[in-house]
Amino acid sequence: MNKPCLHNEDFYGWTQQQAKALEQRLVMELDWEHLQEEIQALGRQEYRELVSSLSVLLGHLLKWEYQPEQRSRSWFLTIREQRRAIHRHLRQNPSLKSRIEEALLDGFEAGVDLALRKTNLPLRTFPEYCPYLFDDAIADNFLCDTRQDWEG
Secondary structure, three states, X not given: OOHHHHHHHOHHHHHHHHHHHHHOOOHHHOOHHXXXXXXXXXXXXXXXXXXXXXXXXXXXXXXXXXXXXHOOHHHHHHHHXXXXXXXXXXXXXXXXXXXXXXXXXXXXHHHXXXXXXXXXXXXXXXXXXXXXXXXHHOOOOOOOOOOOOOOO
């Protein structure tokens, strides 16, 4: 079967075939073009996961800061969970640290959208640019102290 065709028609089958060829070091059986594309896609997915966690974290930090009367255990736990997820993700993917500033910008845009959707506050309420440094945003004691239990 034609390797590129298998990639397009039965992706799972293609992955199994390629894994077997790699394991057995069958260089001529490797679909180099698609392997390169898929490996790059895996890297992009790791970046998207970081941005997604940052979006949720930053959106909740904005809600926490700009709507203090609505603070809840749910917001507190979401901030705690996202901080831990980001720390874990960066431990598992340390090379992503080189893209932190870009991820913070991307995450902030989506975080503002989240805050707008959940608070009904006007857009002008929120800053145009991320007011938080990355290290501050993921620190357990920043803005919402997640080192302790919720004390609403």
